[in-house]
Amino acid sequence: MLMDIMQSSLKRHEEWKGKIEVISRVPIQDRDALSHAYTPGVAQPCLEIAKNPALSYTLTRRHNLVAVITDGTAVLGLGDIGPLAAMPVMEGKCALFKEFAGVDAFPICVNTKNVDEIVETIANIGLSFGGINLEDISAPRCFEVEKKLKEKLDIPVFHDDQHGTAIVVGAALLNACKIAGKSLEHLQIVINGAGSAGIAIAKHLMALGVKHILMVGRKGIISSDEEYPNPAHNAIALLTNPEKRHGSLADAVNGADVFIGVSFPKLLTGEMVRTMNEKAIVFAMANPTPEIMPDEAKQAGAFIIGTGRSDFPNQINNVVAFPGVFKGALAVQAKDINQEMKLAATKAIANCVPEHQLKPEFILPDAFDRSVAVAVAKAVAQAAIDSGVARLTANPLE
DSSP: OHHHHHHHHHHHHHHHSOSOOOOOSSOOOSHHHHHHHSTTTTHHHHHHHHHOGGGHHHHSGGGGEEEEEEOSSSBTTTBSOOTTTTHHHHHHHHHHHHHHHOOEEEEEEOOOOOHHHHHHHHHHHGGGOSEEEEOSOOTTHHHHHHHHHHHHOSSOEEEHHHHHHHHHHHHHHHHHHHHHTOOGGGOEEEEEOOSHHHHHHHHHHHHHTOOEEEEEETTEEOOTTSOOSSHHHHHHHTTSOTTOOOOOHHHHHTTOSEEEEOSOTTOSOHHHHHTSOSSOEEEEOOSSSOSSOHHHHHHTTOSEEEESOTTSSSBOOGGGTHHHHHHHHHHTTBSOOOHHHHHHHHHHHHHTSOGGGOBTTBOSOOTTOTHHHHHHHHHHHHHHHHTTOBSOSSOTTO
């Protein structure tokens, strides 16, 4: 089935010749329209923005425009395939922004792997946009790129591979705990994969109230009494594994309540799942082949199972997060997407599934539920206002 979709998708891309296009919002069919949309009339809004840059949000499309930017170093599960080859993914992301939230987005593929050059490029074009969505930039450079851009720009900078994933995993975990009768504070969680997504998930879950997390990298459990070549691993080691445990993935999973996989196919076995606590929660999100297939996890005793795939229940899909997050941030002209806004998004997504409808096979709203982006946007906008990063003081989405 996967190969069929791949070949069919290639054929459709040949037919589409691109998934997005620029369409004018203003019909220009006579001299009067030309004079208002362009010269001489356009001079007046230019002069007003020159006097008051904040008017760029009301006199141009900046208020609803996001740049989707990559260097092509971590594209889906394909790795470092380069910026040009990443373009179909960036176009697809832009199409999702428009389809699910009505947000305009433009793909930009940067031909450099140098952190400072990437940052300088994005910072220099930042005034054209209301927000920046970083995409498919490899770790640990992605952390540095995002950090430096947040310092330089006064618009939201959001690395979706990190924070979008973390937001949706958080929502899935909130609802899974309701069904399983477990509390966040007492969960024993294993995160397999200590890259950008894994580290962001860990930090986000701790912000939600999780206390006990083991991060597992390629060489086993990450502990603060070890030194790692990756500075991001040293940093996350200080926040996790307080008992300074060591060992393999199998050692980490033994006695765990939750497995979260953002790593590689078939790393989790049924035997490992059998050593987990009762009503085990397994989120195996490696794509296209998860760390363990759902049927095998179920047979081994997993109570709730989620994957990144649309052909199994409980798809953990960023599309229920990033469109609404940006819609909310743009609506109040936010200067940042902060932790408060991300937590609000997680809770809004979780609440999109009424408690009476929750069941092991239904812990997240459907990706095509159009009410999700609306709910997320409202919550994010209000959180931006409440946390002081919004330029507007009233929530226009309420």
